[in-house]
Amino acid sequence: MISQECRAGAVAVNAGNVVYEILGEKGDLIALTPGGRFGKDVPGLRPLAEALTEGGYRVLLWDRPNCGASDVQFYGHSESHMRAETLRGLLSALGFEQCILAGGSGGARDSMLTAMLYPELVTKLVVWNIVGGVYGMYQLGAFYVLPSIQAVRFSGIEGLLKVPEWRDRIAENPNNRQRFLALDAAAFLTVMMRWLNAFVPKPGQTIPGVDDEMFNRIKVPTLIIRGGENDWDHPKRTSLEVSCLIKGAELIDPPWPEDAWERAAEDRAAGKVAHFNLFDTWVQAAPAILDFLDS
Template sequence: MTGNIILPSRLMGRRLISTTALRNTPVKLAYTTYDQETSQDKSAKPPVVVMHGLFGSRNNWNSLSKALNQQTSRRIIAIDARNHGESPHTSEMTYQDMAWDIQHLLEKLNIKETILMGHSMGGAAVMLTALTYPYLVDKLVVVDMSPVKTSPSLQEMSVIMAAMSSIDFKGLQSLSQARQHTDKFLSTTIHSPTLRQFLITNVMEDPPGNFRWRVNLPVLVENFSTHIAQFPTIVPRLGGKTFTKPTLFIAGGKSDYIKREDHPGIKKLFPNAEFVYIEDAAHWLHAEKPAEFLKISSDFINS
């Protein structure tokens, strides 16, 4: 079973490097659709739209998207957030922009209602989408992200970004050499091999013989402390909006992104929220414990 890449326009095959051309407008998100196991009445079931976290891409969710498609018999649409993966680069990187991008994609695909799933940064984006456009969302799955507090661990990303920004790709001869060079450089700052391997998937060759970050690193750095790491500050400006439909928060037992003391505050925004912890997992729980994550998320989607 394989996913089919469906591009909504001819622009989807191009890299847009300018950070100003798309200012103040939704971007046309790159996405992959998985529908090999979908039943004949697929139009009757809202599809599941999945957004990755910071520095991720839809490719990180390839195996899980296939499995979710099989377990739920629903179309799964994995998307690249703006400034990530194969989606366009733009100077704007707020959660309002990301929610607008999702709404725009659903409109273009003529999807009237969907189940939204997002991890970390993607979790914040889908929460804001549900709060802003509740009529578009049937259910919501938030993976290790809280709307009421910012994890202290998230602030460590500033150090990681500084290290990534310091890497010089000049003189390197191949993509494998560029990634080895990046891994060695980052090892002095990032001690986790798993995290380093996750980050270096963003090293790409474009054009041939030239290496760069696939993500729009300068814009992510510029917007990190003021926007990306500040999702809870948006909530007071929403005018008391709530999302009352079924919502599932899946958290890592070893993560500090969602604490049990956060539950009352979260339920003020998402009164129909449930919480499930995968005790032996940290922030990237869907990658650390994919079988457990798949069962929890598919059971909720199928309920």
């Protein structure tokens, strides 16, 4: 196992540095993953991590590729496929043979896909705010992929340097500027079109870019916190369908208000981020997660 002295830093995985941090002194490891392209320091994530460490676990927080201070990377069937491969490499580099996977929103998808592709790594799985549905999938493609495609089509690779999201990645990690400039425009667009296609709703794909039959590979105990009643991004229906696809999965009601995500999104749109962040309610899931993990 990793020594206690090496509790934070960066390791190279698939030719890109991945920034990580480990909380807690002992216990089984939980790899905790947030949503979107948010990094490990996004408000709301650390309180949940700290609550889990107080429950007797260690928690791995990590900046996925294209998040936080890690290096940008662009390959794979989808961005979640790339992240799953990266997580496997990160765990191996840190000396962990197995762990518990936990994540919300995009982190739920990343965690489920990791459990599908690398089942030998996973002992238990906990997911919430699962993205699905026509609106949720198109929204992700439009928000995370289309701006990059349009920037390169109209301004070449240098156009990526003007995309607000990528400006943030360069600000947190100046090495990313050269990583962008070194990209081949045609090859980058090929990857982006593949990533965009993953977000096009298709029969037999309850979550973006993943065939439903892949859920048969998840055989570990699984806890699903269902989506809110009126959550357009993480529909209640999607979490119910996923609970049917993972044999033996336990489905529970959300410990936060049914409209928590919608209200947080409204506050964020109104510029009230300091008042209410998207992941502020996640710590409320700690008791349920700990009960499940300890059972």
